[in-house]
Amino acid sequence: MEGRTGNARIALPGFSFWLFPMALPTTLLILFIAFSAILIGVFVSRPGATATRGGKITAFLLLFFLPILCATMGLSSELERSKSTAFCLSCHTMEAFGKTLYVDDPAHLAAAHFQNHRVPADNACYTCHTDYAMFGTFMVKLHGLRHVYIYYLTKPPASENIKLYTPFNNRECLHCHAGARSFEEGAVHNADPDLLPAVKSNKISCISSGCHDVVHDVAKLNQVKFWNGAH
């Protein structure tokens, strides 16, 4: 099974997949970096070119501004790519979580969001698991570094034993759902007048038992039916 999300196919265990057919901006960036390296290479083969005033200015542009420009563009590209669903699922431990996005059951929260494009399919993991607070993206990237450390330098836990570092904050859900008619006027949400204020103040979790409590049920993946995906 393959899930197509924009220009990237999502990695699902046991199925054929590929990651990141090279996007045009990335290709252009690589060509630009290669071109920059060739230009700078001129100074390696002909260091005497800096003897003239023009040569000195060119050297300053090539050895100072151009590398900074390349590094900034490259870092921006890498950071953007690190938000992609395919990037998150490229680690073996996350494959089961990728599979849960294709469970054919609307009660599965992650699957329902992914399949109905309530979150951008290309950035599905990041959209829900980022932190919509000040420095949130930075904190999420730090967590990502911790993931990498655990993955490469320790024994990563089995997928079904992976837990969030902190309880899921309703703020992440409310970032999109607050103000939405289906959320504000939903029959279940309004059955108890105290419920919505409690949810909005994070006193009752959206994913608490009896509510949207099936998110990534990786332990029962062998018991569910899968959606074939949009082709």
Add this chain to the structure above:
Amino acid sequence: MAGANAIEKRLQIAAILIILGLLVEAVCLLWARPLAFLIFVGIGMLLMFAGIVFYLISLVTVGAGRSQ
């Protein structure tokens, strides 16, 4: 003349460091994995930063040597 040779030698070293950093970055952009991101930042950017700093220090120190 000796000063010119010294700065040329240093420019070459700085350029080589920057080129190595650029090559590492280009390879990392081809390889879309979390480890590539770390190599990009930890090795690629470090090499480029070292090259740029070496270049700037070369300009300052060789310039200062000439004025003396």
